[in-house]
Amino acid sequence: MSEEQGPKKTRSFKLPPQLVNTGLVPLLAVLTSMVVGGLIIAAAGGNPFAAYAGLFEGAFGSLNALSETTVWASPYIFAGLAVAVGFKGGLFNIGAEGQLAFGAVAAAWIGYALPGMLGADIPAVLHVILAVGGGMLAGGIWAAIPGFLKAYTGGHEVINTIMMNYIALNLTSFLLNGPMKDPNPMNVVARTPLIVESAHLPPVFPEFRFHWGFILAIGMAVLVWWLLWKTTLGFEIRTTGANLDAARYAGVNVKRTIIVTMLFSGILAGMAGAIEVTALNYRHELGFAVGYGFDAIAIALLGKNHPAGVVLASLLFAAMRNGATRMQFLTQIPVDVISVIQALILLFVAADTVVRYIYRIRSRDERFSLTRGWGK
Amino acid sequence: MSIVLEAHGIRKQFPGVLANDDVSFDLKKGEIHVLLGENGAGKSTLMNVLYGLYKPDGGEIRVNGQAISMSSPRDAIEHGIGMVHQHFMLIPVFTVAENIMLGMESVRGLALDEKVVAERVRELSRDLGMELDPNAYVHDLSVGVQQRVEIVKALYRKAEILILDEPTAVLTPQEVEDLFKIMHDLTNRGVSIVFITHKLKEVLEVADRITVMRGGKVVGSTTPSEISEAELANLMVGREVSLTVDKAAAQPKETVLEVSNLRVLDNLGTVAVDDVSLTVQAGEILGIAGVQGNGQTELVRALTGLARVSGGSIRLDGQEVANASPRRITELGSAHIPEDRQKDGLVLPFPVMDNLVLNTYYLPPFSQGLVVHWDRALENANQRIEQFDIRTPSAMTHVGTLSGGNQQKVIVARELSRPIKLLIASQPTRGLDVGSIEYIHGQIIKRRDEGVAVLLVSTELDEVLQLSDRIAVMYRGKILAVVPAAEATKESIGLLMAGITEKKPA
Ligand SMILES: Nc1ncnc2c1ncn2[C@@H]1O[C@H](COP(=O)(O)OP(=O)(O)O)[C@@H](O)[C@H]1O
Ligand SMILES: [Mg+2]
Numbered sequence: 001m002s003e004e005q006g007p008k009k010t011r012s013f014k015l016p017p018q019l020v021n022t023g024l025v026p027l028l029a030v031l032t033s034m035v036v037g038g039l040i041i042a043a044a045g046g047n048p049f050a051a052y053a054g055l056f057e058g059a060f061g062s063l064n065a066l067s068e069t070t071v072w073a074s075p076y077i078f079a080g081l082a083v084a085v086g087f088k089g090g091l092f093n094i095g096a097e098g099q100l101a102f103g104a105v106a107a108a109w110i111g112y113a114l115p116g117m118l119g120a121d122i123p124a125v126l127h128v129i130l131a132v133g134g135g136m137l138a139g140g141i142w143a144a145i146p147g148f149l150k151a152y153t154g155g156h157e158v159i160n161t162i163m164m165n166y167i168a169l170n171l172t173s174f175l176l177n178g179p180m181k182d183p184n185p186m187n188v189v190a191r192t193p194l195i196v197e198s199a200h201l202p203p204v205f206p207e208f209r210f211h212w213g214f215i216l217a218i219g220m221a222v223l224v225w226w227l228l229w230k231t232t233l234g235f236e237i238r239t240t241g242a243n244l245d246a247a248r249y250a251g252v253n254v255k256r257t258i259i260v261t262m263l264f265s266g267i268l269a270g271m272a273g274a275i276e277v278t279a280l281n282y283r284h285e286l287g288f289a290v291g292y293g294f295d296a297i298a299i300a301l302l303g304k305n306h307p308a309g310v311v312l313a314s315l316l317f318a319a320m321r322n323g324a325t326r327m328q329f330l331t332q333i334p335v336d337v338i339s340v341i342q343a344l345i346l347l348f349v350a351a352d353t354v355v356r357y358i359y360r361i362r363s364r365d366e367r368f369s370l371t372r373g374w375g376k
Numbered sequence: 377m378s379i380v381l382e383a384h385g386i387r388k389q390f391p392g393v394l395a396n397d398d399v400s401f402d403l404k405k406g407e408i409h410v411l412l413g414e415n416g417a418g419k420s421t422l423m424n425v426l427y428g429l430y431k432p433d434g435g436e437i438r439v440n441g442q443a444i445s446m447s448s449p450r451d452a453i454e455h456g457i458g459m460v461h462q463h464f465m466l467i468p469v470f471t472v473a474e475n476i477m478l479g480m481e482s483v484r485g486l487a488l489d490e491k492v493v494a495e496r497v498r499e500l501s502r503d504l505g506m507e508l509d510p511n512a513y514v515h516d517l518s519v520g521v522q523q524r525v526e527i528v529k530a531l532y533r534k535a536e537i538l539i540l541d542e543p544t545a546v547l548t549p550q551e552v553e554d555l556f557k558i559m560h561d562l563t564n565r566g567v568s569i570v571f572i573t574h575k576l577k578e579v580l581e582v583a584d585r586i587t588v589m590r591g592g593k594v595v596g597s598t599t600p601s602e603i604s605e606a607e608l609a610n611l612m613v614g615r616e617v618s619l620t621v622d623k624a625a626a627q628p629k630e631t632v633l634e635v636s637n638l639r640v641l642d643n644l645g646t647v648a649v650d651d652v653s654l655t656v657q658a659g660e661i662l663g664i665a666g667v668q669g670n671g672q673t674e675l676v677r678a679l680t681g682l683a684r685v686s687g688g689s690i691r692l693d694g695q696e697v698a699n700a701s702p703r704r705i706t707e708l709g710s711a712h713i714p715e716d717r718q719k720d721g722l723v724l725p726f727p728v729m730d731n732l733v734l735n736t737y738y739l740p741p742f743s744q745g746l747v748v749h750w751d752r753a754l755e756n757a758n759q760r761i762e763q764f765d766i767r768t769p770s771a772m773t774h775v776g777t778l779s780g781g782n783q784q785k786v787i788v789a790r791e792l793s794r795p796i797k798l799l800i801a802s803q804p805t806r807g808l809d810v811g812s813i814e815y816i817h818g819q820i821i822k823r824r825d826e827g828v829a830v831l832l833v834s835t836e837l838d839e840v841l842q843l844s845d846r847i848a849v850m851y852r853g854k855i856l857a858v859v860p861a862a863e864a865t866k867e868s869i870g871l872l873m874a875g876i877t878e879k880k881p882a
Contacts, residue, residue: 246723
């Protein structure tokens with residue numbers, strides 16, 4: 001160690017080995033999955049190159065395709081951020097699906113029913129804020145409950161968020177078939193009435209479905225990054241997530257931090273649902289936004305729980321979903337193959353040892369950690 | 377005697393550290409060759425190279441005179457090399473037999489014949505005089521027994537060369553004696569052993585030959601008969617080290633910590649701290665001696681707000697802090713060097729910088745409210761690294777990759793760099809090398825001389841005797857006696873530690 005003069009040293013925040021972990025390995029996981037997916041397509045008698053060309057064209061081939069990809073991506077980003085925040089705080093929020101549904105239901109209700117209840121119109125900006133804010137709150141509270149149970153009773157959040165999912169999804173089904181059902185006599189679908197125009201989050205360009213929700217999603221990613229890495233609260237969340245005992249030792253109120261983490265996670269998931277309602281569908285319908293909360297887990301893992309990674313992973317998943325139809329149209333290869341590839345990606349990311357082995361990448365510091373070693 | 381394993385000119389570069397610099401080493405058949413060196417000297421690196429885990433950047437390895445190249449531990453095992461790592465590699469939810477079978481090639485088809493393996497493990501361990509139950513789950517076993525599983529695992533694979541990386545770091549004195557017996561037994565059967573340690577006493581007790589490493593290089597080779605403990609220490613550290621502590625007489629002033637009739641339950645609900653009363657004055661060190669598990673851990677956790685107090689009172693600087701939050705206690709001027717540094721004291725995947733502000737991140741100058749000024753934290757980190765001589769490639773290095781001594785220095789730097797009235801140091805030098813121990817002892821004395829009240833808890837009797845001004849002995853949750861250090865001897869304290877209070881036998 002040579003003497004370093006003064007504190008002004010280069011600020012090398014990200015080291016190459018970390019780049020390997022957070023960048024290279026996920027990238028190789030995606031590539032490997034594409035290759036395996038291609039083999040599956042070939043085995044089924046298709047032409048993988050044509051299929052991927054179709055996929056690419058469907059996702060990026062025109063301005064409209066691009067716009068549609070962002071439409072897919074925005075709920076992925078919100079929900080992916082939700083799961084990533086939970087992971088950073090050491091909490092596995094499997095409940096994003098239910099939190100998202102409640103966010104959508106709350107936003108829809110505020111969107112179509114609140115003006116009537118108040119007996120007055122609500123100014124547009126305020127109405128949008130109320131609808132989206134209401135959705136965020138609904139998602140947040142729904143996630144904070146398992147957070148509270150974890151903090152004060154030790155009840156495991158995985159179990160409790162799954163339970164809360166059942167409640168949320170069944171309750172949503174009940175509401176959309178009953179009290180909140182669109183009363184239009186022609187309607188046979190489980191859906192809410194349309195929200196009034198003042199609650200619409202307007203499109204950015206009239207000719208495309210590309211909407212402000214996507215821009216908000218990118219903004220949220222930046223906000224999440226800032227919060228986690230630049231604030232005291234973020235430090236507390238990360239510390240609690242990385243080492244609960246050390247957080248306690250350091251004087252962090254870990255119970256409060258656990259609840260706040262879940263609240264924040266649920267707010268993001270709720271926002272995913274609320275934006276779908278206010279910016280895209282203008283109502284909530286059973287079957288809208290299904291599976292986003294679960295895809296979000298894969299997205300968070302692929303994005304290594306980093307907001308930038310979540311955005312990239314969301315764009316990838318969105319492009320695949322969006323391009324799949326075009327692929328099927330051009331090559332008659334069923335869209336299900338995309339689900340297979342996504343599942344493979346998740347598999348390779350979760351079991352990154354496999355990827356490291358295939359490409360001969362040594363683990364980060366060449367240390368194994370199956371157990372904690374000496375003394376417990 | 378023939379040379380079974382030979383390394384020549386080994387070089388291994390890590391980002392920022394040359395961990396092995398032209399290292400040569402050899403092992404003769406049936407000997408115990410001690411590899412001695414401070415934390416970070418490069419001992420584990422060398423052994424991991426010999427075990428095929430790390431690829432050396434240069435040098436040659438010979439087994440029984442033949443040059444070999446290894447790309448994984450599998451190759452090493454094939455050449456008869458077995459290793460018990462500093463950090464165990466057992467899977468806790470598997471049984472002993474399953475762990476031993478794991479990764480073996482000699483599996484007929486897919487049908488792992490667990491019964492057969494279990495029987496052979498039982499025979500082999502009995503034969504070696506260390507009875508293992510092959511069906512026990514690893515997480516139910518004590519550290520000492522887990523270590524035996526690792527040894528049997530290596531021998532099961534027909535290892536004739538056994539590398540033990542700091543095996544005694546976590547063993548009780550009795551377990552250490554047992555291990556030495558097993559080692560001698562093995563060498564009598566022709567097994568050759570590399571034994572890594574930084575404990576000087578052990579070296580002279582077991583070594584046939586000694587190789588000393590420092591800063592990635594071999595700095596000497598010798599035998600126990602040619603060298604003394606003090607000479608070994610100097611060789612290892614690279615300068616004169618004192619194995620004793622120099623300190624002036626204490627100047628105790630006002631009472632800082634006053635504990636009365638304290639009662640604490642452990643997590644099973646039994647009384648761990650039983651009616652304990654003690655005081656610590658500014659400018660003195662009160663040492664608490666005792667065999668591990670006599671309530672010291674719970675006492676410290678209660679004093680620092682990490683465990684519930686079920687009776688009695690704790691006054692810190694005049695304020696009642698029984699059941700106060702850890703943050704309030706810290707803010708009143710208490711510093712805590714925790715017993716388990718990796719579990720409580722550090723966040724291993726975080727950079728050194730973050731760990732140095734683990735409990736001050738929310739205070740000026742690091743933060744005035746919501747935003748953390750990481751540039752100031754970085755500045756702080758660079759200062760502490762310099763001031764406390766923390767050996768790390770940079771402030772942004774993850775603390776988990778540092779050696780134990782440097783991890784402990786991070787904690788010491790953090791806790792001693794703010795204004796404090798009370799220092800609670802629990803096992804402050806456990807597992808550390810001579811140089812780090814000397815340094816940390818020096819820092820503790822320095823704080824005492826500056827008027828800090830110090831409560832030192834250690835199961836190392838030598839440490840308590842060297843540092844303390846007064847000594848309290850804890851036994852089964854009670855304080856049996858408090859004696860001035862000047863009147864204490866190893867024997868008198870040792871008797872108290874065993875619970876014997878009578879001055880004279882009847
Ligand atoms: N996997 C690794 N990556 C980077 N640096 C390492 C790694 N392993 C060890 N080092 C560094 O190499 C040096 C020697 O470490 P090590 O061989 O573990 O020492 P010892 O076992 O003698 O305590 C130390 O400075 C340590 O920080
Ligand atoms: Mg080592």
